[in-house]
Amino acid sequence: MVSDFFYPNMGGVESHIYQLSQCLLEKGHKVIIMTHFYGDRKGVRYLTNGLKVYYLPFPAFYNQCILPTIYITFPLVRNILIKEQITIVHGHSAFSTLAHETMFHARTMGLKTVFTDHSLFGFADASSILTNKILQFSLADCNHVICVSHTSKENTVLRAGLDPKEVSVIPNAVDATMFVPDPSKRHPGKITVVVVSRLVYRKGMDLLAGIIPDVCQTHPDVQFIIGGDGPKRILLEEVRERHELHDRVIMLGMLEHRKVRDVLVQGDILINTSLTEAFCIAIVEAACCGLQVVSTKVGGVPEVLPPDLIYLAEPNDQSLREELERAIADKRAGRNVPPFVAHNRIKLLYTWRDVAHRTERVYKRVADLVERETKERLSRYYSCGPLSGKLFVIAAVLNIWFMCFLQIFQPRQKTNNSSSLRKERDNIKKDILKMTKSNIKCDEKIRFLQSVCKNNKVLPLPEKMLPTNIIQHKSLPKATERKGKRPAPNPSVYDFPEEYWPSPDTELVPSDMSANQLLMECSREKRRKRENHSNSAVEPHSSSLDLLNAVRRTERLPIVFLKQNLSMVKQALSYPDSTIFEQKITEKRKTFVKTLKEVFAERNIGDSPNIDCPEQLTREIGRRLRLCLMGQRTVNFIPCAIDLTNVKMRSKVTETRTTNIYQESSSEVCV
Template sequence: MTYNIAMVSDFFFPQPGGIESHIYQLSSKLIDRGHKVIVITHAYKGRTGVRYLTNGLKIYHVPFFIIHREATFPTVFSFFPIFRNIIIREEIEIVHGHASLSSFCHEAILHARTMGIRTVFTDHSLFGFADAASILTNKMLKFALSDIDHVICVSHTCKENTVLRASLDPLMVSVIPNAVVAENFCPRSYTPRALDYIPGSPADTRPSPVPIGPDDTITIVVISRLFYNKGTDLLIAAIPRILASNPNTRFIIAGSGPKAIDLEQMLERNVLQDKVEMLGSVRHEEVRNVMVRGHIYLHPSLTEAFGTVIVEAASCGLYVVCTRVGGIPEVLPQHMTTFAKPEEDDLVVATSKAIAALRSNKVRTDRFHDQVKMMYSWRDVAQRTERVYQGITGDISAEEFYGYYPGQAWDGSGDRVRSFALIDRLKRYYGCGVWAGKLFCLCVVIDFLIYVFLEMWFPRANIDIARSWPKKRAEDQAGLEGAAQ
């Protein structure tokens, strides 16, 4: 069974990032599996209207007002007319939203349910419960997910966080991690013949890596947006101490953000310009070329649901030093990482331990790429996501998808499939809070009235159906999959 799917998020290329890469890679693999996939995002500088990417992936860049960090201004209803037009044009059957901070995502889920379309949400982030921003975000998330068909989280820690924030039944939340295209993140010395060898077997004739001597320079790479939540303040405090305790060490820092000025000021105060190279923003296709210049990847993030970049770093043969926060401990095995508390002193100690481990040649980083390639695959992510689509559309039984639990259901009706009836939807929203529940119900009613108005005054018969991108022949696709395996 194939589906017509719309990925909706404020965050997509050309902006670099983990969410953007996730949407692109997942969409590409779903297209390879025979599905039709489009992406709906806002207009970026120089990109407005409809664009096509590799493999026939169609992108709708909708012009909307941006307020902060590429997130659009939330209007609740103004996105509905153009969203409806796109959904009808492309004959969409499933709307898949991404990111808690995406206004497009939350509004698309609301409008899709009003139009009678199945919805899925993927959460990529962790949020707290005490500060004002988190309280507002969590209430918005509860609004969007009160009428969702299924939720996907990128780690088990992320699942626990999302279930608590949105008051969800844990059974309607699946964990599907991010992945990496291992072929795009090879170590510098990696050769195609290495794909044929089995680590530890007699046929393993790959030469051992050149040992790092006591006087050789060790390069530490940092690739991150320079924001507070990415631990930039922690990095600024730790760099002078790491360089002071480890003389034959240098840093390469790639990324941009508001904390870049603070980082540059620290370098000037400590006269470390010759020890720290700042590259600024780099495109995703350039990340590998930056990583292979180093030996250690430092990830000082304060909060992280998954951390795709550390998987990419390990795939490039870098030893990873990261903070023990969020879902990061779930991502890589212990022999690839050294963990630190999100504190300055502990980060300095952990980095020094990693440097000592590399100098003593106790860590075989040349094995990392093949191990990461076996652990993470976008093909596997696409297959598991496809199973979610099959579960919410009823193409596989509820017992097979959710497990058999007699008498249990999300809405108490005995049926795990969400009803599109307006009265049932209002019942789900009404329980969101004393005042919030009534406000949410009002929004749903207004959204329904707008939909009725659009159906009457702008009938579907007047909307042209878009032609789909030609699909690959079955025999060609089978040949490609065989070659990939």
């Protein structure tokens, strides 16, 4: 299996490769995966059931794909294919540069190749034209092609100019054991619409942004949960801000694949607004969790689910809104399919074992094909176009010469093959003999190793041999429970002085005390107020509680004042006594009050009131400025706290005067 897209990156292609590989291993085939490195994940790694993954030292260039070089990857790829004794190379995704190059090198070495196309492409834009030409070059000498839907097959045949007989349709599948319905997680009294997708243009996020406000306005009991990330997230957040839908549109951001089910089971309806889809495995996972699906009628989506599990709409705002409202009405009337009934139907329709069985038949068909001669291969490349065909022929000839060069300096005979299953069985038998001779009581392990030798395949470890069960909580000794007073120090056991021991009257921690209560008992505030310190040689500092009380005693100073004196607040933690900090706060507060009182004389808005509260002075300044704007020069002080910041001026003339005066006084009154 070869692709640029694999774990730890998660998506439809990554899940397809992993699940298919596990099922093929279960059937007894040898499977390895080749991809480029991700972060620190380099070299050879082993996944579940011994699945071997080569993380090649080629960095990602664009969109998780390596830089197209053709020949630079050949030496390493050739070495791996010879070492692992590969007979069929299976590439995935038309976007994957590594898949196309590895298939090209494998055909040069005389190996059979299979390609799976997971996407749909157009024929008009520059990106599609370039991708289609690369796909035509890659599939010109490919032995067989697999598509995930009949619509995808038609698209691939047209783009690459293939014979339809060389293309098979094998759909994706879903792991039904992971996506199990859970109606208890749904929100009672509400209808939840879930969106799990990459937030990009191709997924129709512009359509989603157009229907959310109308649906929320028409149905007060409908809410949206959106999981995923991408460039279109800003658009959805702007719609939520503009229509004040923060409590009804929940943005979860990027989701790990293991958390998708936890989001799906919270919803009643899943909406898919994609503009192009070859299969859309997301709607299969949602239907497996018991959700009704509303989707755009594009690509291979109409082939995926039965008609009673999906509402199909045209890719426009009006049609999507109508189908979503129809699904909401059916949900309220109870006309939708029960969750577990839908789960059982999907579980029988799409299984990875069925996908592996059909893929295995393709492998057997490809293995029986007669190898093409070099002349036939070059003629296939030459027929790709008047100009591009000649370039493809030159690339193929150069690759053949490069292989001859590698054969001289790195002969196939000197390449060490990876350890075969027979050698592994021999080593296991030696371990069994050593264990039986040494009379070690490991009967369960011996039976496991013998079953491996007998069945010629790796079996799952017994439960007691799993790493998580090596230390069982039942086998651990119980903690001793002490009651009463703490014992006296024993110098023969503990070699630290007796004066550091607590007094005999010190009580033990009660057994029913929670962790939070214990933390409060052991806090610095409690220890500072005790008369007898236990064994602490350092005097406790002023606690954060004293600091908070000191700030509160300053009558809740404005945020501007605290920001201007942030350095003093940070230094307050180093003072041994909170009273010094309180004095500093009082001095700064008096200076701030004095500055506010000077504003009354400078702005000619009357005498300053005889008060020392910064908040009341701030509100009084704002009130008098607004009275001056409305033409009222009487500016008597009102002792009650009146907030006029939200008063709206109806007159355009008054708004103009307000703007001018605030612009003049902005440098003097910053409140």
